[in-house]
Amino acid sequence: MTENASKYNGPDHIGIIMDGNGRWAQSQGLSRIKGHRQGVETCPRIIEACQELDIHYLTLYAFSAENWKRPESEVNALMELLELFLMNETETLVKQRVRLHAIGRVEDLPARPRAVLKKAMDVTRKFDEWHLTLALNYSSRNEIVDATKSIAAKVAAGKLDPKDLDWETISNHLYTKEMPDPDLIVRTSGETRLSNFLLMQSAYAEFYFTATCWPDFTKTHLEEAISYYNNRERRFGRTGEQIDVEASLSF
Ligand code: IPE
Ligand code: IPE
Ligand code: MG
Secondary structure, eight states, rough: OOOOTTTTTSSSSSEEEEOOHHHHHHHTHHHHHHHHHHHHHHHHHHHHHHHHHHOOOEEEEEGGGGGSSSSSSHHHHHHHHHHHHHHHHHHHHHHHHHEEEESOGGGSOOOOOOOOOOOOOOOHOOOOOOEEEEEEEEOHHHHHHHHHHHHHHHHHHHHGGGGGHHOOOHHTSSTTTSSSOOOEEETTTTTOOOOSSSSSTTTTOOOEEESSSSGGHHHHHHHHHHHHHTTSOOTTOOHHHHHHHHHHHHH
């Protein structure tokens, strides 16, 4: 949970809300599912771009807990695409030495995508430099509920004194406990909301919104987001003058 305080550091962790597949498809008379298929094509491109741009953590919001409310045919197609993506990409992830993680109530995914996901996570477990996290059946509110349940169980078992509860304890019970907070959150398609994505973890993130829909998102768009980020001054509660002094001392 280190603070990436200097304005001279590039982002280490980018979270992307991959939005706009449906509208991308509908704007050209295609079915929403074709849009999802095209959206999946963007993922390997962006994973590779992250390595080229030295971004060690990439978290992709792939399916929210609320997305189950979509028509059954769309949900089924999304689950099939998840399975296909994992089957096609695992070998590449291994070649790229990328470790795959998942956050969300993954246990509630259908058996087939869950099985390929487990396998992909197992075979990439040995890597520790590059991290790709898929948010699947993810909801920040569910994450808090799950963390609270496990903390309450520890209190009930006498393993944790409520007096010792602090943010560090809570953050160590979140799905994201092993990763740094996101420095930058990107959302495509023009929407400017978080839709239940990494609410706690993005407390001090920078936000970048682009009208580009996810199927059209390229490395150039990612570079634009990073350049926006690089021009922000992250103060974490301090003054701009304090940050300038720290930056001058670190040179
Ligand atoms: C994002 O695209 C993919 C998922 C949410 C799974 P959408 O399907 O939300 O696309 P729009 O927002 O309807 O255009
Ligand atoms: C958020 O997008 C979830 C993902 C990108 C996976 P949605 O399209 O589901 O969000 P809302 O419903 O427009 O807020
Ligand atoms: Mg959407």
